[in-house]
Amino acid sequence: MGGGRPRDTGVEERVVAVAREMLREGGYARFAVDQVADRAGVAKTTVYRRWPSRDHLVVAAVATFLDDVAIEETGDLRADLVRIAAAIAAGLGQPGIRLLVSELIAAGARQPDLAASVYQLWARRRAASLDLFAAAVGQGEQADDVDPGLILDQIIGAVYYRALITGDPVDDDYLKRLVSAALAGAGVSSGGLA
Amino acid sequence: MGGGRPRDTGVEERVVAVAREMLREGGYARFAVDQVADRAGVAKTTVYRRWPSRDHLVVAAVATFLDDVAIEETGDLRADLVRIAAAIAAGLGQPGIRLLVSELIAAGARQPDLAASVYQLWARRRAASLDLFAAAVGQGEQADDVDPGLILDQIIGAVYYRALITGDPVDDDYLKRLVSAALAGAGVSSGGLA
Amino acid sequence: MGGGRPRDTGVEERVVAVAREMLREGGYARFAVDQVADRAGVAKTTVYRRWPSRDHLVVAAVATFLDDVAIEETGDLRADLVRIAAAIAAGLGQPGIRLLVSELIAAGARQPDLAASVYQLWARRRAASLDLFAAAVGQGEQADDVDPGLILDQIIGAVYYRALITGDPVDDDYLKRLVSAALAGAGVSSGGLA
Amino acid sequence: MGGGRPRDTGVEERVVAVAREMLREGGYARFAVDQVADRAGVAKTTVYRRWPSRDHLVVAAVATFLDDVAIEETGDLRADLVRIAAAIAAGLGQPGIRLLVSELIAAGARQPDLAASVYQLWARRRAASLDLFAAAVGQGEQADDVDPGLILDQIIGAVYYRALITGDPVDDDYLKRLVSAALAGAGVSSGGLA
DNA sequence: TCATAACCGAGACGGTACGTCAGGTCTTTTA
DNA sequence: TAAAAGACCTGACGTACCGTCTCGGTTATGA
Known part of the structure; x- marks a missing residue:
């Protein structure tokens, strides 16, 4: 029941930011988890630890887009x-x-x-x-x-x-x-x- | 100008029929062109000659669904x-x-x-x-x-x-x-x- | 005994000539019967009527190369x-x-x-x-x-x-x-x- | 710099062994990467990770043939x-x-x-x-x-x-x-x- | 202080399907 | 008949992503 290394909170932000970019650039079709991880300087495993599937990540990324609209x-x-x-x-x-x-x-x-x-x-x-x-x-x-x-x-x-x-x-x-x-x-x- | 072998009109029907079945069975996700071709007794290339992509075929198949509704x-x-x-x-x-x-x-x-x-x-x-x-x-x-x-x-x-x-x-x-x-x-x- | 359309004797020459060209250009790997026929303005069937396989055609084409060497x-x-x-x-x-x-x-x-x-x-x-x-x-x-x-x-x-x-x-x-x-x-x- | 999952060295052996068999059975012509992978119980992608083409794999397989000759x-x-x-x-x-x-x-x-x-x-x-x-x-x-x-x-x-x-x-x-x-x-x- | 536990990067792996290419056969119309 | 056109089957190719796994190494906590 020890502690374990705490999650790097910066990861979420970086990954989502990159995901957002990639969605803007290539849309959904060319959105590959592999590339998101690469670009965010993060291991694919780390991505999957937080978002259980590509779709989950996409939804999370889009959620941050919509804030802008006033x-x-x-x-x-x-x-x-x-x-x-x-x-x-x-x-x-x-x-x-x-x-x-x-x-x-x-x-x-x-x-x-x-x-x-x-x-x-x-x-x-x-x-x-x-x-x-x-x-x-x-x-x-x-x-x-x-x-x-x-x-x-x-x-x-x-x-x-x-x-x-x-x-x-x-x-x-x-x-x-x-x-x-x-x-x-x-x-x-x-x-x-x- | 000459002619060439005429298209086997049976192919369209058979393929679309199979495609429809497969959509009903497994939905979009498990719809594979390979299998459609197989089941229809048709070469994959023949399918691609008519419908340039999986999506095209699906749309064609769905189009025949909707006729039923009165x-x-x-x-x-x-x-x-x-x-x-x-x-x-x-x-x-x-x-x-x-x-x-x-x-x-x-x-x-x-x-x-x-x-x-x-x-x-x-x-x-x-x-x-x-x-x-x-x-x-x-x-x-x-x-x-x-x-x-x-x-x-x-x-x-x-x-x-x-x-x-x-x-x-x-x-x-x-x-x-x-x-x-x-x-x-x-x-x-x-x-x-x- | 009926007549039938006579063989176009020009076909052999044209096809072989094109075949030779294509061999020079792209080598054996990119030598496609389809393309040879196209370029020679001849149907693929016509090619296959004379040379039973791609290899046969290639050999025939190469045979005309070697004459040059003295x-x-x-x-x-x-x-x-x-x-x-x-x-x-x-x-x-x-x-x-x-x-x-x-x-x-x-x-x-x-x-x-x-x-x-x-x-x-x-x-x-x-x-x-x-x-x-x-x-x-x-x-x-x-x-x-x-x-x-x-x-x-x-x-x-x-x-x-x-x-x-x-x-x-x-x-x-x-x-x-x-x-x-x-x-x-x-x-x-x-x-x-x- | 760390490493990543180490390559399963058994893969090389199994694949090459199967490849060798298949060459013996059907020769070069009937040698299909798909089948080699299948028989070796390995994903095709894993094969292509090591040997970038069919030819590469064949050569590797043949290389092990020749060892036998004394x-x-x-x-x-x-x-x-x-x-x-x-x-x-x-x-x-x-x-x-x-x-x-x-x-x-x-x-x-x-x-x-x-x-x-x-x-x-x-x-x-x-x-x-x-x-x-x-x-x-x-x-x-x-x-x-x-x-x-x-x-x-x-x-x-x-x-x-x-x-x-x-x-x-x-x-x-x-x-x-x-x-x-x-x-x-x-x-x-x-x-x-x- | 040291083991334990969770995290992280890296990358191999199995799997599934894609779309493509080329060979060779078959079928029709036209000359 | 032969020729042109082109549909068709067959078989395999190499590629792309997905999501899982196994490493070595790192960073916290608790005994």
């Missing part, structure tokens, strides 16, 4: 929603990111124990979006029967759906109509809450 | 939409299918020349769903400013989004609320068109 | 032999030719029906060398117990042996000693026949 | 030489060996980095033969100006030449004449050194 709320719910949706659409417009997102989804589907982590990836962003509604309600408007989650699903779901699955374009005009329809569906009057 | 319209638009959404949700509820769908999306993102084929996979089902609206309009209801595509995006998009990305449950109650909201957002009155 | 006899047997040996050594000094010769030998060993053709390839050159002895005898010298074939074997055999098998150098000095030893062994006096 | 010297140089030459001729008389030797030579010509190994294959046997001369000289005979290498070249070279290249028979009578001529050419008297 959501600014202007108080104008409709506009804020459009802006958020546009940001997502813009991201998915880049082939690299589109692939990465797809692969993450697939990774979650492949390994059940990863699913939760992957879901959480998006959950954080979703939570930020949900705050918008709280703020809007705070500014005083009826919100009794409004389900913000449902509205978000309709909007963001549609964006992912078009970008990843149907391949249809997601332009600004579409987004405006989308947001309007979703808000209207929830009984949020055009002039009202927004 | 959409029955009952005349009750709301109920039909709920049923369609439920069917999709049920499919995505199965881990194998969820993975397969994810991998297909990823395959499209990996190889640009595959994207179109993958999009088309879903497009066919989408077209069938859109017919519902045409039928509903035929039964006489206002539909001047209704955009069926937008409504579908909100519904189906939300289902995919929850099933694949957020991991949130997609139960019947949710679907009813979802469909209602989407229809309401388009100005379709509760008692009206549906 | 042996000039000067009347000085010893010098002539040295010159011949040197020519062979020079040829085998080129990696491409060394490989080609090796592969021809191998081809002969692989396919018994080719062996004869391959042997004949070298036989022609050998015959020319043997003429030297006839000429020398004609110029009057004892030749009762001289076996020209044996002498040639000793000389040319040694050259091939060193060039192909032991990798030892075959320089001029060596050749002179070699020829002298071989002639001496046959009882040909230094000053005499030569 | 050269017995009886003190009678002439007879010993005849016996050695006869042994070589007998070997080359077997189609399988003839092909193997040809392919080895070709392999050396194909891949420059293999040439040295192939040359060495024969060099060992040659060295053993050269010992005969040392022994003969030890038994006291003039050998000042005798070049054993030259003599061997003439004898062994001629044998290979006839067996592989001209296809002429190499019988006992021929060998006796050959050895005599070569010795005579070196000034070794019939009754003398031999």
Whole structure:
């Protein structure tokens, strides 16, 4: 029950940093654990000691990407929603990111124990979006029967759906109509809450 | 200009049939071109002559899956939409299918020349769903400013989004609320068109 | 008895010409029947109708190379032999030719029906060398117990042996000693026949 | 600088042993790296880690063949030489060996980095033969100006030449004449050194 | 202070599949 | 018929990554 050598805490950071780089450069396909380890100056064993599979490492690396995105709320719910949706659409417009997102989804589907982590990836962003509604309600408007989650699903779901699955374009005009329809569906009057 | 030996059209069928089987049995992960060729009694090179990569073959095989699904319209638009959404949700509820769908999306993102084929996979089902609206309009209801595509995006998009990305449950109650909201957002009155 | 399309007599020539070129360019390893046919503007089938295997075609092509080499006899047997040996050594000094010769030998060993053709390839050159002895005898010298074939074997055999098998150098000095030893062994006096 | 897992030295032995077997069974043509690995209970990648190509492995395997051959010297140089030459001729008389030797030579010509190994294959046997001369000289005979290498070249070279290249028979009578001529050419008297 | 235990770098290893290449045969249309 | 075109089968090649394992060496703790 002795102690043993303590883990080098620098390893996590270095590896994840390199992993992030490699994802940016070559995407998911050319992401090889061997190379990550090499570049990070770390043994492959050390990598596998922390992340039980390539997918786990990728998810961990992506988790650090998403921190960057900041959501600014202007108080104008409709506009804020459009802006958020546009940001997502813009991201998915880049082939690299589109692939990465797809692969993450697939990774979650492949390994059940990863699913939760992957879901959480998006959950954080979703939570930020949900705050918008709280703020809007705070500014005083009826919100009794409004389900913000449902509205978000309709909007963001549609964006992912078009970008990843149907391949249809997601332009600004579409987004405006989308947001309007979703808000209207929830009984949020055009002039009202927004 | 002369001719050359004509392609054995039986090959396509046999290979795709075997590919379909193998997808059902082992999913995407255990799908190996080598084995498909073997089982189909065909040389691997012959497979590669038609489908330039594993992904291409998988997409081709999946394309034949989807033909089976029939959409029955009952005349009750709301109920039909709920049923369609439920069917999709049920499919995505199965881990194998969820993975397969994810991998297909990823395959499209990996190889640009595959994207179109993958999009088309879903497009066919989408077209069938859109017919519902045409039928509903035929039964006489206002539909001047209704955009069926937008409504579908909100519904189906939300289902995919929850099933694949957020991991949130997609139960019947949710679907009813979802469909209602989407229809309401388009100005379709509760008692009206549906 | 019907007529049928007559054989295009130009085919042999064209194919062999192309084959020769390709051997010069890429050597035996990169010699592909497919490409030969393509370049000659001929169907692969047509090639195989005339030469039953790749090896056969190669041998046929090489046979046309060797015609070029001319042996000039000067009347000085010893010098002539040295010159011949040197020519062979020079040829085998080129990696491409060394490989080609090796592969021809191998081809002969692989396919018994080719062996004869391959042997004949070298036989022609050998015959020319043997003429030297006839000429020398004609110029009057004892030749009762001289076996020209044996002498040639000793000389040319040694050259091939060193060039192909032991990798030892075959320089001029060596050749002179070699020829002298071989002639001496046959009882040909230094000053005499030569 | 540390080390890493040490190579399993058993692998070399097992693989080479299997390789040798397979060469004996099916010759060069049916020698497949895949099968060697399988039979040796080793991953193909492990094989390729040590021998960068099929040819390399074959050469390594053959190298272990040749160790078996023992050269017995009886003190009678002439007879010993005849016996050695006869042994070589007998070997080359077997189609399988003839092909193997040809392919080895070709392999050396194909891949420059293999040439040295192939040359060495024969060099060992040659060295053993050269010992005969040392022994003969030890038994006291003039050998000042005798070049054993030259003599061997003439004898062994001629044998290979006839067996592989001209296809002429190499019988006992021929060998006796050959050895005599070569010795005579070196000034070794019939009754003398031999 | 010394054994023990966990960590680390290095790299061999088994395994699985990939996509490719070339040889040689077979089938059709056209001259 | 022969020729051109090209599909087809066969068999093997060498490569890429994955995740596991076995080393020697290092750094902490606890007896």
